[in-house]
Amino acid sequence: MKLRNKFLIIFLFISIIPVIIITAFTYDRYTRLVESQTSQMADNIFEKAEVEANATIANIKHISEIFNFYSEQENSIIEDLKKYTSNHYTSYDILQSNQNISYICKNFIFSFDYINGIFIFTPDGPVLGYGYGNGISIHPSYLPNNDKWYQETLALKGGYYINGISEKDFILNTSPSISFSQALYDVYTHEFLGVLFIDCNPEVFDLSNVNTLPDIAMLAVENQFGHILYSNVNSLKTELTPKNAHVQSTSLDMEGLRLIFAVNYNDLYKDFQFTRTMILAIAIICSLVFFIISVFLSHSITRPITHLSRKMAMRIGQNLETTPKYLERTDEIGILYNEYNRMLETQQKYIENELQSKLITLDSQMKSLEAQINSHFLFNTLESINSIAELEEVESIATMSLALGNMFRYSIKTQSELVTISDELKHVNDYIAIQKIRFEGRFELILNIPPEAYSLKVLKLILQPIVENAFYHGLKYCTCGSCITISLISERENKLIYIDISDDGVGMTEEQLVKLQNRLREKAEFTELGHRNKQSIGLSNIHTRISLYYGEGYGLQIKSMEGIGTTVRIKLPLLQTGKEHVDICTPM
DSSP: OOHHHHHHHHHHHHHHHHHHHHHHHHHHHHHHHHHHHHHHHHHHHHHHHHHHHHHHHHHHHHHHHHHHOOOSSTTOHHHHHGGGGSSOOOHHHHHHHHHHHHHHHHHHHHHOTTEEEEEEEOTTSOEEEEEOGGGOEEOTTOOOTTSHHHHHHHHTTTOEEEEEEEOOTTEETOOSEEEEEEEEEOTTTOOEEEEEEEEEOGGGGOOTTTOSOTTTEEEEEEOTTSOEEEEOGGGOSSOOOTTTEEEEEEEOSSTTOEEEEEEEHHHHHHHTHHHHHHHHHHHHHHHHHHHHHHHHHHHHHHHHHHHHHHHHHOOBTTBOOOOOTTTTOOSHHHHHHHHHHHHHHHHHHHHHHHHHHHHHHHHHHHHHHHHHHHHHHHHHHHHHHHHHHHHHTOHHHHHHHHHHHHHHHHHTOOSOSEEEHHHHHHHHHHHHHHHHHHTTTOSEEEEEOOGGGGGOEEESSSSHHHHHHIIIIISTTTTSOOEEEEEEEEETTTTEEEEEEEEOSOOOOHHHHHHHHHHHHSOOOOOSTTOOOGGGSHHHHHHHHHHHHHOTTOEEEEEEETTTEEEEEEEEEOOOTTOOOOOOOOOO
């Protein structure tokens, strides 16, 4: 995946996801708030509706209680009804009873506008009471004994029977109504005295005055048979179910009656749909704006990086090309471009130096090869001289030729560039053996080498040339000194060894020492393959070989005082036996 796409995804996660979370949270909180407020309002409506319905029922019960009231006075309704349990009554009794009951009925009818009429069906047939609404009255020939409502009323033994909204055919000038009926009994003898019949218009349970949410809420009253006595359900657009509505119900104070209240959530949410749509629209707009900003930011941030990556991928030949763009910027991009150009420049210099070093190494190898070729010829010649000297019994010539042969044999060994200090010292001893014969033992070689150091590995052919230099320039062929000392110091904690080659010869003047030290500090340069100059031999050559092989920081250090002597110190890394290579070391 491209870096620009990664940044785009990151920016989108940082910007759009919080918008989605906030929108979801706001949407949920808003929905919950609407539901909570609606629920509180619904509870309030439900409580008021329950109070209102129970108040109507209380009025109905109050009417029936009046007709059930017993008094020892002559005008007691109960006492008056006892006449009609048998045939011991006259037309005048019926007229007088109607007058008494009508007075009470009129009071109730005019007090409660939902009552059409109040009647009493006596056991022996006469119907007492009063009807007001539309001039209603009971049909003169009506006998209720076989009707269902009458039988159900008697079966309830004083309970209330509610006849749902319907037209009662036994009522003159009838219209759809709700009726309440109750069997009346003597309080003391429990003798059946008749049936109280209260006819009411359908608005008896009208709860519209307390229903403040008529478009989304249903208020209904139903009887024990599931017949709806009142409902505003026709105003609802969808059927109410527990899945899409908040439904509450409770029993009213009259047995068999229940109050049902339901809020239609579908219609409720439609009323708040505009606000919800606005929330979603704002979230979508914010997401689009953040998306555009994210695209712009990801492109602006990654454009310099993309340019640099393309620049690195487009090579001219095998070389990378520097770029002048974005160098004036002071941020991380500017630093990156400046460091890129600086890296290319450094790399170019490194390649040039590396090529120079390889050419110098190749030149040294060619010189070594030439020396090996010459050494082969000389070695074979010395073998012949040694054989003749042994035959002629000339011991000095045999010793010198053997020592010189060993030196040539050592110099042409090609197994490895690294040898043990023990091998290097043998090579030095062969050289000293020749010079002692030549100068009749007028000098000596002193070795201060710890026994454990003989197995350490060093670069080949670095001791004998320094010893030879000390013999020729320090001792002046045994005319200005008589001792050469080789000492070794190891620092195992720093992984370094120091080899000191000292003489007690003429030493050097300060000017000579400075000139030689400056020559050692000069960087080795390649001029021409196979080219020879005086600086390519002796101490400078050894120092260059050590620096090229081990790395900068290793090589020769020279101290000298005129008339006292010279010390050449070789600084090398500490290598154990068996290690045939060395990494380029950090300068010490």
